[in-house]
Amino acid sequence: MNEDAFLQAYDPAAYERPSVTVDLVLLGLREGRPAALLLQRADHPHAGRWALPGGFVGIAESLDDAAVRVLREKAGLPAAHLEQLYSFGAVDRDPRMRIVTIAYLALLDGRAFADALAGNSDLLPVTIDVPWAGDAGGPIVARSPAGTPLDLAFDHGEILSAAMLRLRGKLDYSNVGFALLPDRFTLRQLQDVHEAILGTTLNKPAFRRRMLDKGWIAATGAREEGTAFRPAELYRFQRPL
């Protein structure tokens, strides 16, 4: 970013450059468990393995714009909670060529998750098991809807691990928990989301108090419909962070 850059500017072909891609972790919940939308690779390398949807970053396209484009092209979604996760640049992460990828985390509510599945039949909803009885997270296991463990392509297992850790870490000081829920939700649904991500059970009264005290949610006055028993109050996410 100083003299070197200036010199290179005179001859843009002087150095061999890595390719730059974005890869998206499209994350939602499926039957109360975290799930990501993956594509099965048709060709070598890693043919048959499962990969994150991604694409090259255009020369006149910002990283964020590229992520939005991939979200649209591969998942058919116009928008989602999208945040940059981490960049992966091991030299041999792709055997064909040098690729640096900027991974993004895309959080989908139930509706968006279903829409993406309906719009692209190549996408498979893959359940993510994270053996984090402890606290440090750990290597994740991706399973097909039938429960079979799947092989992941490239370093995409590492990227999925990073996504789950990020989600976990940001859960109680950011709005990531709400991004996985529809506009209006019950406190039980919100607690289910937190429990799915943290991999623990939570104390109900304490959870309610925390959420209400933080000022993040407001009662709508409306209630669930079609429940067999007492319907729960519907809440909505409210700005103050």
Place this chain on the structure above:
Amino acid sequence: MNEDAFLQAYDPAAYERPSVTVDLVLLGLREGRPAALLLQRADHPHAGRWALPGGFVGIAESLDDAAVRVLREKAGLPAAHLEQLYSFGAVDRDPRMRIVTIAYLALLDGRAFADALAGNSDLLPVTIDVPWAGDAGGPIVARSPAGTPLDLAFDHGEILSAAMLRLRGKLDYSNVGFALLPDRFTLRQLQDVHEAILGTTLNKPAFRRRMLDKGWIAATGAREEGTAFRPAELYRFQRPL
């Protein structure tokens, strides 16, 4: 990372690629305030402005390796606490050419900070003021040792802001606070580091209890020397995270 990549593999020159660089936020403390080591740009663009040390990522070099190399070449340091911060890829962030940069945070203790300064006379220790009376952080102000506000090159102000926010966020659940101190330190020094990064004052007994209860530090039995008054116990950082 799928079909597109495969096709491109047959013709690596088919698409125009961004250049990829790493930029380092070399962060230490100077007189109890956070300070970064910056270089003044000699040439256009942004001649005279202050920039983070950085360099291109080699075609056969991982991102982390590139960061270590820049740490060595620009700061003369063999090692430091180094962690990836965020990637910046706005299309016009450099007016000469498309450059995607992966920013790294390098934390230097007093010794490393002084060594870097002594080894490269182009580096200037720039104090970072962050007006974060509140909680969200904010645009930082870089000041020369004399106190003059400095103009920063490119989007490097944004990168510095990200670095300070990261540091703040990780302070009480990671070892970043210790990376800014020598191997052996007093509890007062540790508290000073935390106060500098958080921009607040902390309660002494509570701080001591927290640090000791977490099991992160252990007394060495040795004490400060050369103090005018009662010398403080020296502690050292101890693994359990």
Place this chain on the structure above:
DNA sequence: TTAATAGTGTCTATTAGACATTATCGT
């Protein structure tokens, strides 16, 4: 002895978990 800082004891306010209880819905 004194100045100055290191280090601690204790009280209180806040917050979270445990557990039981009350409230309210559809049938």
Place this chain on the structure above:
DNA sequence: ACGATAATGTCTAATAGACACTATTAA
């Protein structure tokens, strides 16, 4: 009325801030 879940009250344990106090060193 009954079954089932929503929502809440209250007790207790853990944690952090406030503040005063004791300890230890050099001069």
